[in-house]
Amino acid sequence: MGLAKRIIPCLDVTAGRVVKGVNFVALKDAGDPVEIARRYDDQGADELTFLDITASSDDRDLILNIIEAVAAQVFIPLTVGGGVRAVDDVRRLLNAGADKVSINTAAVQNPQLVADASGRYGAQCIVVAIDAKRVPGADPLRWEVYTHGGRKATGLDAVVWGRKMQALGAGEILLTSMDRDGTRIGFDLELTSAFSAALDIPIIASGGVGTLDHLVDGVLIGHADAVLAASIFHYGEYTVRQAKERMAQRGIEVRL
Amino acid sequence: MTIDIAVIDYGMGNLRSVSKAIEHVAPGRNVVVTGDPQQVAAAGRVVFPGQGAMPDCMREMESRGLRSALVAAASSKPFLGICIGLQMLFEHSEEGDTPGLGLLPGVVRRFPAAGMVDAQGGKLKVPHMGWNEVMQGMAHPLWQGIADGSRFYFVHSYYPEPADPAIVAGWSVYPFRFACAAARNNVFAVQFHPEKSHTAGLRLLANFVAWQPVVHATPETGARAAA
Numbered sequence: 001m002g003l004a005k006r007i008i009p010c011l012d013v014t015a016g017r018v019v020k021g022v023n024f025v026a027l028k029d030a031g032d033p034v035e036i037a038r039r040y041d042d043q044g045a046d047e048l049t050f051l052d053i054t055a056s057s058d059d060r061d062l063i064l065n066i067i068e069a070v071a072a073q074v075f076i077p078l079t080v081g082g083g084v085r086a087v088d089d090v091r092r093l094l095n096a097g098a099d100k101v102s103i104n105t106a107a108v109q110n111p112q113l114v115a116d117a118s119g120r121y122g123a124q125c126i127v128v129a130i131d132a133k134r135v136p137g138a139d140p141l142r143w144e145v146y147t148h149g150g151r152k153a154t155g156l157d158a159v160v161w162g163r164k165m166q167a168l169g170a171g172e173i174l175l176t177s178m179d180r181d182g183t184r185i186g187f188d189l190e191l192t193s194a195f196s197a198a199l200d201i202p203i204i205a206s207g208g209v210g211t212l213d214h215l216v217d218g219v220l221i222g223h224a225d226a227v228l229a230a231s232i233f234h235y236g237e238y239t240v241r242q243a244k245e246r247m248a249q250r251g252i253e254v255r256l
Numbered sequence: 257m258t259i260d261i262a263v264i265d266y267g268m269g270n271l272r273s274v275s276k277a278i279e280h281v282a283p284g285r286n287v288v289v290t291g292d293p294q295q296v297a298a299a300g301r302v303v304f305p306g307q308g309a310m311p312d313c314m315r316e317m318e319s320r321g322l323r324s325a326l327v328a329a330a331s332s333k334p335f336l337g338i339c340i341g342l343q344m345l346f347e348h349s350e351e352g353d354t355p356g357l358g359l360l361p362g363v364v365r366r367f368p369a370a371g372m373v374d375a376q377g378g379k380l381k382v383p384h385m386g387w388n389e390v391m392q393g394m395a396h397p398l399w400q401g402i403a404d405g406s407r408f409y410f411v412h413s414y415y416p417e418p419a420d421p422a423i424v425a426g427w428s429v430y431p432f433r434f435a436c437a438a439a440r441n442n443v444f445a446v447q448f449h450p451e452k453s454h455t456a457g458l459r460l461l462a463n464f465v466a467w468q469p470v471v472h473a474t475p476e477t478g479a480r481a482a483a
Contacts, residue, residue, distance in 0.1 A: 004387045077452050122308035124411040202381045255387040255407045
């Protein structure tokens with residue numbers, strides 16, 4: 001009896017459509033965001049995360065329309081990230097119907113943004129997204145924070161950075177392994193468990209899911225509070241319901 | 257136009273989720289998001305949400321002159337508190353050592369720094385965030401059609417500790433048992449977010465919209481009368 005571990009499908013959105021990168025390059029159209037959100041909601045998703053990967057600022061406001069449309073029909077928590085630079089961006093997304101806003105690159109450029117947004121709207125709606133990559137040959141293991149969609153190294157130690165974000169008012173951490181993202185060989189469980197042990201706020205594990213057992217491992221070995229996945233759900237390979245049933249079989253408390 | 261349901265807006269965060277969910281379960285009703293005490297007084301029902309920090313919420317609520325309208329509504333019409341909206345109904349919160357409205361007897365405490373572990377010894381995070389089971393502490397029209405033990409979505413670091421066990425309408429475990437719903441007369445208040453709790457949450461909101469409580473319309477309905 002108690003709190004369920006969460007499964008969070010992630011939708012990458014650009015120019016009003018859900019897309020999925022294949023081998024980090026070609027973006028493949030995966031459908032209409034409102035339709036996909038409704039499908040995941042019907043399957044029992046615990047939350048939804050929208051990542052706006054729109055390159056052109058002209059198309060940025062499209063995400064607001066999408067969130068408004070989804071929020072009028074889907075009554076579970078919605079997180080939106082991508083391109084959040086200022087407290088005013090947080091305000092606009094919350095007003096459109098987002099429940100949480102995820103901040104990544106801008107948190108590194110201006111950590112005070114996290115404190116300001118958390119102070120204004122509450123820690124419960126501020127997620128800090130951290131893209132972490134193993135430092136080759138480091139013993140003990142270390143990870144470095146990357147920004148700009150994983151293209152730019154920052155020199156920051158990921159765990160130290162996570163603790164700083166917690167102290168500044170992050171309510172949750174969305175932790176993506178750059179080494180595993182897109183590989184479908186499973187989470188970087190050492191990264192996940194390092195964060196779970198070092199921080200007191202919830203950790204969402206992300207990057208590398210290819211099978212339902214990878215989700216199980218994220219919780220049982222990585223001690224994640226929630227697991228995020230994109231591609232295994234987008235093409236109908238597995239449903240969220242199947243993922244939850246597998247987790248329940250392995251003794252994990254889920255909302256069925 | 258008659259205001260059927262007023263969602264109280266005192267400038268603390270986003271009320272769109274709450275108003276959208278109520279509009280969804282109350283088609284044809286006039287749902288108004290408002291910080292105007294006169295509109296609150298005129299409304300048939302009142303929803304009192306809240307997010308952020310309790311000291312800020314109390315200050316913003318007071319600065320809009322909403323206290324007396326809220327106190328009057330809580331003793332005269334169907335009244336639903338959500339999250340900080342529940343916490344503000346109690347006498348005091350540990351968050352910023354803040355006095356509340358004192359409409360329900362009891363205090364609001366923070367989850368402790370130590371001892372937050374589950375049955376397997378795993379660390380439990382604060383905020384308590386996600387879907388937890390809600391055990392119904394009493395039969396109540398707002399639970400109608402909702403299975404005992406249904407999961408609702410929570411996100412909070414503070415929880416209510418009612419001084420009167422008779423007002424505990426629901427409870428959850430994290431890792432100890434805490435009250436997550438309180439009810440008395442025409443007031444029902446929940447720590448979780450029905451507007452984000454899928455089928456069970458929408459049902460609770462629909463039950464609220466249909467609720468016809470017996471109203472004891474005296475100013476003594478507050479905590480002092482119970483004490």
